[in-house]
Amino acid sequence: MSSSSSSSTTAKSASGDEGPGEGSAAQGLAALNLNAGGSKQAKHLGAGLGQAIKNVAAGVGGGAATLVALPALGAKEGGAAGFAKGLGLGVLGAVGLPLWGVCKGVGSLAQGAMNTPEAVKASAEGKEWDPVSAKWILYTLEEDKQRLLSEEAENELKAYLTSREAEASEGGEGEEGGGQKEVKDRGLYDELGVEPSASEAQIKKAYYKQALKYHPDKNPGNEEAQAKFQKLSRAYEILSDPKSRERYDESGEVDEQQESSVDPKTFFEMIFGSEQFEKFVGELQLASVMKEDDHEVDAVEADFRQRQRCVRLAATLADDVLAPFVSGTLDESAFAASLDAEVAADLVATPFGATLVRVLAYVYSTLAVRYLGGVRGAALSVSDTAHKASKRIEVAKGAARVFSRAKSARKAEQRSEGAGDDPPPEITADGEPVDHAAFLIVSDRHGDWSVAYYKDERVVADAYKKLSYSFASVLFAKDFEEHDGAPRWKPVKTYGTSSATARIVDAVAGLDDSPDRILTTAAVAQSVARLREAAMFSSVLEAAWRVSVIDIETTLRDACSKLFRDKGVDEPTRKKRAKALKIFADVLQAAADKAGHPKHFNDLLMQQAEQHGGPFTPPPPPDEADTQ
Numbered sequence: 001m002s003s004s005s006s007s008s009t010t011a012k013s014a015s016g017d018e019g020p021g022e023g024s025a026a027q028g029l030a031a032l033n034l035n036a037g038g039s040k041q042a043k044h045l046g047a048g049l050g051q052a053i054k055n056v057a058a059g060v061g062g063g064a065a066t067l068v069a070l071p072a073l074g075a076k077e078g079g080a081a082g083f084a085k086g087l088g089l090g091v092l093g094a095v096g097l098p099l100w101g102v103c104k105g106v107g108s109l110a111q112g113a114m115n116t117p118e119a120v121k122a123s124a125e126g127k128e129w130d131p132v133s134a135k136w137i138l139y140t141l142e143e144d145k146q147r148l149l150s151e152e153a154e155n156e157l158k159a160y161l162t163s164r165e166a167e168a169s170e171g172g173e174g175e176e177g178g179g180q181k182e183v184k185d186r187g188l189y190d191e192l193g194v195e196p197s198a199s200e201a202q203i204k205k206a207y208y209k210q211a212l213k214y215h216p217d218k219n220p221g222n223e224e225a226q227a228k229f230q231k232l233s234r235a236y237e238i239l240s241d242p243k244s245r246e247r248y249d250e251s252g253e254v255d256e257q258q259e260s261s262v263d264p265k266t267f268f269e270m271i272f273g274s275e276q277f278e279k280f281v282g283e284l285q286l287a288s289v290m291k292e293d294d295h296e297v298d299a300v301e302a303d304f305r306q307r308q309r310c311v312r313l314a315a316t317l318a319d320d321v322l323a324p325f326v327s328g329t330l331d332e333s334a335f336a337a338s339l340d341a342e343v344a345a346d347l348v349a350t351p352f353g354a355t356l357v358r359v360l361a362y363v364y365s366t367l368a369v370r371y372l373g374g375v376r377g378a379a380l381s382v383s384d385t386a387h388k389a390s391k392r393i394e395v396a397k398g399a400a401r402v403f404s405r406a407k408s409a410r411k412a413e414q415r416s417e418g419a420g421d422d423p424p425p426e427i428t429a430d431g432e433p434v435d436h437a438a439f440l441i442v443s444d445r446h447g448d449w450s451v452a453y454y455k456d457e458r459v460v461a462d463a464y465k466k467l468s469y470s471f472a473s474v475l476f477a478k479d480f481e482e483h484d485g486a487p488r489w490k491p492v493k494t495y496g497t498s499s500a501t502a503r504i505v506d507a508v509a510g511l512d513d514s515p516d517r518i519l520t521t522a523a524v525a526q527s528v529a530r531l532r533e534a535a536m537f538s539s540v541l542e543a544a545w546r547v548s549v550i551d552i553e554t555t556l557r558d559a560c561s562k563l564f565r566d567k568g569v570d571e572p573t574r575k576k577r578a579k580a581l582k583i584f585a586d587v588l589q590a591a592a593d594k595a596g597h598p599k600h601f602n603d604l605l606m607q608q609a610e611q612h613g614g615p616f617t618p619p620p621p622p623d624e625a626d627t628q
Contacts, residue, residue: 128565140568141318144311148304157304164298185252188235196249200240207236276346277356279316282309285551306555313559318566322580326573335580336587343584344591354595357588359549363556365585368578371564391550398543405539409532415447416522416529424518428453429463434518440476440489442504442524443467444496449521449528464493472496474504506531 127136147153181197183189189196192206211232219225238244238254248254285306297305318326321343325335347357366384370377428437432455439454441464454460460475467473472495479490489508494501507527511519563577 138567139562139565141311141314141562141566142568144562145315148308148311149315153304153308157301160300181249183249183252185248187252188238188248188254191231191235192239203236203239207232207240211236277353280313280347280360281356281552282313282555284548310555310558311562313555314562317559317581318563318577321584322563322577325580325583326576332583336583339584339587340591344587347588348591348595354592356552357592357595359552360556361585361588361592363553364560364581364588367557367560367564368582368585371578372575372582388553391546391553395543395546395550398539398546401539402536402543405532405536409529409536411447412525412529412532415449416525424520425451425453428455430454430456430459432456438478440478440508440519441467441473442476442508442519443471443473444500444504445471449524451519451521451524453518467495469495472500472504474501474508476508503528503531 127138130137130139181195183196186196189198192203192210194202194206198206211229214225214229214232219229234254238248244254285302321339324330324338325332330338344357347360348354366380369380370384425434428434429452434453436455437453439457439460441450441452441454441460443450445468452463454463464473464475474491474495475493476489477492479488491501491505491508494505504524507524508519510527510531511523560581563581564574566574
């Protein structure tokens with residue numbers, strides 16, 4: 001998002017349109033050009049042509065959609081007569097919407113043509129187009145700081161929020177979690193510092209604030225803080241689940257067997273919201289949404305906060321981080337040494353540090369080299385475009401993975417619930433006491449599980465040969481080599497796809513897999529459900545990381561571009577900023593390489609989740625292209 005400001009003291013949007021649902025509340029922010037979206041005015045012929053094509057395409061697409069949709073809706077609601085009426089309306093839409101698109105497109109094209117001479121003149125003068133004020137301006141970072149980081153801007157935002165809340169109250173929207181609520185025991189509520197009547201959002205917010213304070217990584221070696229963190233996590237596990245909360249409210253009891261369940265976004269923000277990194281990346285949008293106060297953040301406020309974030313980061317780089325080199329106070333070697341000692345070492349020491357530092361280094365280096373120009377700058381411009389596309393593809397794949405794993409987790413949970421709680425067998429399939437069993441066959445009959453014990457090797461071998469080829473099975477043998485003082489079930493034969501048989505092996509291993517414990521079909525089904533939930537949890541966190549990489553990179557690109565577009569300083573100063581930024585990127589990259597990066601992200605993630613109640617392992621390493 002652009003946060004360019006006009007050189008005039010008060011510039012209004014050329015469109016004068018309010019954002020959807022903003023009403024009169026947006027007028028205060030509009031006075032400071034804080035309205036979301038900006039103007040759609042075409043700045044020159046090229047922009048007008050682009051808007052024209054979009055408008056025509058939208059009209060044609062909308063017309064085709066109405067021609068198909070309206071008759072179908074009409075038939076559904078009114079039979080044959082409804083179909084006829086819908087068809088008539090659809091034909092009107094099919095003709096009218098393309099015409100609307102063409103007319104609007106012609107208007108955009110004409111407006112662009114009219115503005116082209118002004119655009120040519122402005123570009124020659126070094127001006128740039130500000131989509132917020134719909135004007136050509138000489139951008140300066142100092143004016144941006146005064147406009148967006150001033151007390152006046154914050155007061156305008158507060159006035160807007162107050163006005164919006166007043167309008168919402170008039171519309172009958174009430175506060176969540178009001179009134180009194182009688183419960184058997186309020187200990188868990190007191191742990192989080194909320195009332196029993198607290199809403200889900202209020203419980204989540206209270207947990208976040210306290211868990212962030214007592215987080216083990218923020219209190220190394222502090223056993224008291226770690227114990228407090230565990231209590232907070234347990235309280236949130238119970239109160240964030242509607243069923244366990246209802247049971248606790250009615251009886252004051254908690255299910256000690258309840259599996260640990262954590263909020264991925266909460267823990268993601270705890271780690272990625274590291275105070276050391278906030279200076280360089282600001283508050284992530286994902287974290288901001290999760291952490292929002294009692295009001296809902298709308299498009300106007302979100303746009304304003306994001307533009308504030310970009311300007312603040314640009315100001316930090318220009319006035320603090322890069323200033324010693326740009327001003328000539330430190331030469332290149334002294335500047336690099338100071339950054340390594342005072343900045344990079346602290347950043348890579350934080351949770352997820354090496355990974356985040358690599359993202360910073362990539363963006364800083366790429367933009368600095370591109371601004372400095374030359375053959376390498378031109379080559380980076382092409383590769384960076386491909387890089388940005390690949391990041392969006394990763395997000396799309398991650399979203400598909402989350403959907404697929406969530407579906408699998410839900411199916412596994414339903415099958416686990418349907419498996420009941422069958423009693424353990426007392427004898428083996430060949431008639432021996434089950435505690436004498438030496439073999440175990442576990443089969444996955446397309447979601448229905450079976451467990452059979454055997455004593456005799458010949459009997460189990462014959463039984464295994466007769467198993468159906470339509471489902472996966474694993475034959476386990478009692479392994480008498482001691483593991484932590486007890487024998488284990490060791491897989492010796494498998495039939496089925498590698499993924500299906502691996503699921504069986506993991507399910508058995510996920511239980512108390514000493515042969516002294518007799519496994520049941522229900523226990524295996526529950527183990528599979530837990531594994532599927534863990535896989536879903538891991539994919540949610542990975543997807544959140546992928547989304548946040550795009551957020552970080554987009555924000556850093558905007559912030560860094562301000563350093564190089566700043567007409568408040570001369571071109572040699574802007575070149576020095578670029579060179580200083582490249583030095584900073586090299587220092588960060590070297591620090592990240594030295595710190596290393598753990599592999600096997602998912603395994604380590606779940607291991608840490610089991611130990612601490614949340615994910616504390618670094619996300620997957622960036623692509624090779626990100627580190628160059």
